[in-house]
Amino acid sequence: MKIATWNINGVKARIDNLVTWLKDSQPDIVCLQEIKSVDENFPRLEIEALGYHVETHGQKGFNGVAILSKLRFDEVTCRLPGNDGDDHARFIEGVFSTSAGALRVVSLYLPNGNPVGTEKFTYKLGWMERLEAWAKDRLALEEPIVLAGDYNVIPQPIDAKNPDVWVNDALYQPESRSAFRQLSWLGFTDGIRAVTDEALYTFWDYQAGAWQKNNGIRIDHLMLSPEAARHLQAASVEKHVRAWEKPSDHVPAVVELAMSAV
DNA sequence: ATGCCCAAATGCTTTGGA
Numbered sequence: 357m358k359i360a361t362w363n364i365n366g367v368k369a370r371i372d373n374l375v376t377w378l379k380d381s382q383p384d385i386v387c388l389q390e391i392k393s394v395d396e397n398f399p400r401l402e403i404e405a406l407g408y409h410v411e412t413h414g415q416k417g418f419n420g421v422a423i424l425s426k427l428r429f430d431e432v433t434c435r436l437p438g439n440d441g442d443d444h445a446r447f448i449e450g451v452f453s454t455s456a457g458a459l460r461v462v463s464l465y466l467p468n469g470n471p472v473g474t475e476k477f478t479y480k481l482g483w484m485e486r487l488e489a490w491a492k493d494r495l496a497l498e499e500p501i502v503l504a505g506d507y508n509v510i511p512q513p514i515d516a517k518n519p520d521v522w523v524n525d526a527l528y529q530p531e532s533r534s535a536f537r538q539l540s541w542l543g544f545t546d547g548i549r550a551v552t553d554e555a556l557y558t559f560w561d562y563q564a565g566a567w568q569k570n571n572g573i574r575i576d577h578l579m580l581s582p583e584a585a586r587h588l589q590a591a592s593v594e595k596h597v598r599a600w601e602k603p604s605d606h607v608p609a610v611v612e613l614a615m616s617a618v
Numbered sequence: 619a620t621g622c623c624c625a626a627a628t629g630c631t632t633t634g635g636a
Contacts (some may be wrong), residue, residue: 365625365635368625370625416627417627417628418635467633468635508636560623561622561623562622564621564623566623573636602624605623
């Protein structure tokens, strides 16, 4: 079971890249973020033509998440609980039937939080608290869970080419990193870090030649519950996608779990 | 110290991104 997360930075602007990548990489389940589309305008026909079921949680102009899956959805839930006033489309959860039982996959787009010291940073930390509460609740089910998405958190110095330039940024604040670490303390495993200690990035800014200088950061993560981590076979970052024409500023990150559709 | 670049809608400039 190949599961990927990709902040696509506008699904309508990126549909050709998305179709090419789906054909190349053949993922079973794909978590997309920043689709920047309302549900009605999501290019679902092109994706369904490749054999995927499509569930979206979009909004006008920005944010928006989706899950594409070769497996039928048993359940779909949108929105992270804990704040009814939060109208940002940043969370969608799907449940699938597999040889390892019910598999729960979340596509999340965690708030950026910049600038620090504003209500945007408070919103980020509040969102992370809600995510921790959700994760704690779901862990009690003892199911394989993949909590995948753009976390907008640089977990460790090795996860940035130049960590020093991020010290005043919301992505690298002690509070952001601590809140991310809470998921590990709960029992979640960082899929990429479980297989390698090397410096890997998932985002390179469009500006200032960041890609050419490999000035990247690793902020897209696949966090695995114990029951999912037990089935982890491989994990990787599909860096080559950043070199394509008209790329997203993020690339897909992928885990492979030893389970199959039933 | 600031902006570089990009997508979408607010639409030929602004907003949000990171």
